[in-house]
Amino acid sequence: MSTESKTTGWISPIFARFPMLRKALKNSGWIFGCGVLSNITAFVASVMAARYLDVTEIGAIGYAASIVAMLRIFVSLGIDEVACREISQEPDSSPQVITSSMAIRLTAAAITIPAIVAFALFMTPQAIEGRAYILVIMSLGLFGVPFSSASIHYASHLRSAVPQRINATLAILYMAMVAIGVQQRLSTGYFVSLIAAQQALGGLIVYWIYRSNEITDARWSLVRKTAKSLLHDSWPQTLSGFGILIQAYSDQIMLGEMKGLDSVAQYSVALKMTTVMTFAPLAILASFLPSLSRRFKSDQNSFWIGFHQANRLASILCVAIVTIVYFIGAKLVLLTFGDQYSGAAVLLSVMSMRIFLTCLGIIRGSFLVNANILQYSMLTVLIGTVLNILLNLKFIPSHAEFGAVYASLISFLVTTVIVDLLFSKTRQAMLIAMRGWAFPFLNYENQVFRI
Template sequence: MVKLTTAWLKYLPATLRARVEHRPNLQKALINTGWLFGDKVLRMGVGLLVGVWVARYLGPEQFGLLNYAMAIVALFGAVASLGLNGIVVRDLVMEPKTANETLGTTLLLQAIGGLLAFGLAVLAISFARPNDSLAKLLVAVLGFVMVFKCTDVVRYWFESQVKSKYVVWLENGIFLVLAVVKVGLILMEASLMAFVWAAFAESVLVAVGLLGVFARRGGALSAWRISYDRAKRLLKNSWPLILSGLAVMVYMRIDQIMLGQMLGDEAVGVYSAAVRISEVWYFIPTAIIASVFPAIVAAKKHSETLYRQRLQNLYNA
């Protein structure tokens, strides 16, 4: 791995190159962070252009209804993921011999969590807008996407191996194809539901693609196993993260839901267009953490001093 990654070092300033040159783990983390940054920058650029076009085409009211439905669904995203991301990555690094058991159990848990989150989202929209059939349909379609999020377990595995580039290739390829599809829908003067089904199709393609990438680059899907004891252990560790995740999503999305209830969908549309621009920078700390987290966890196995040193280096960054 080091031989494949040292060519880019010559482009770094001499001081930085001296600090990185003989540290393969840091090189892997930097490269992985670069892939994640590239992914988000591409999505920011293309997504912003296409998103603005879609918003202008749909108009404030329909765009607002779409974002209102997405906010309802997002409220229960923490239930779908069960707060397992960091915990699963940690276990994959610390206990590689039980990786198949961890992956299989996590897939099942998140599939169940996705179904539960879907039911909660449908219940919420039925309570919030009992007479709005279109809003109910939007939430039902977008909410079912959370069931497919169970395949994010593949993403966790690649994160634990610091090889996010395979996931980036897959997701960006599908993202670009669907961006073209959305432009086509605009030119064809398609309905709002056509854009919702396009988002649904993107999620299905990503889910199937993730499993395919793992089968090609990771291992055999048939080797995955489900363990009741592992499930209990994962949930025991993750329940505080579920609560914190719910709190975060309420904080981030309740404004759109309140606007939709008090002022209507048009106000949500105008507000959501501005919020999306302000949220594009949220990925920076997430990308850094995702890249260095496996190395920090691995250090815990070897030395408490090394573990604390790497943790402090992260906080100082």
């Protein structure tokens, strides 16, 4: 008997007994594979642009990208997790949920995008004075957000291969176009336009495929009802998301205003490296979140077991990644981006601690959505946001980029962990999560190395 036959004979009964496991692993494979390709190509493109453009121009792009990223939540409106929960629990509701999400977001985009353009043209921030066109162009990429609602359908049905392949293809094209721009010595506006085009096309193409291949007929009476329900459940998530984005991106905006665009460039390069390294655990965890939603509705004990397992897995992955960053992260920055980003090389080792908090926050968010205590989430984020701004004001003048990192780490720790331990409705979840992170070799019943 061949090795392959033995392996198949051993694995097949497991997949036959747990079909959702097989589907989740396949979904994870697509997310991970396409995500790796997308991240590698995007990273290579960013390296080419960083080596070609002036450091100040890179800082201006990072500054504008931070503003757009923060305001993106007012187009997406935090609907994704709530919509995914609804479809995971009621698969037949997909046409109503997707159509409702898109209608809500189209309305929001019609307000948000012109507001950003008006802000860029008439109230130009001092840090990008003379470069307001960068903010205008990047805001146009938000046009794809309403159409990306179709991705919720594929994510909730564990069919993420569709949007992931589209994103990977666009990432490859983006890298090729950046290479052409570098070779032809094109202007900064060209590179900014590529960023906006990639973001817009991603949503448009996913929606076109969804309309072509899926059942999309929705009753408008149900759409209106669903839209009201989504807005009712997601508004705390919208405000929470905005607060989280302020925590994540206000550092670069405040750095630009207080220390200049060169500091923003160093910070954004270190953040880019951290984001690339955070992808692997997030891609793996993403496929288990719909399963947690189903478990929460059907069997609470099963949910807690899955919740604990997700935190155990995240702990192992994050420790491995941060260890690699500690030993070779600085060398990787200098090797790829060049000596002009030596500040980012030093900054990376500290910023990599965000990987732990990001992964913990994703799993924690799954519990908050399923337990429908999103108003509490909004409160915790508000606390973290105010704290982050105050800490930035304190640390950036004396510690520059490092001060911004210290502020974000402390504020995320308070938002994600400390406040949850103080609140009775979330204390159990956080204690289970912390046990998974601290003792990944123990399962939910405290058995060693047992799944």
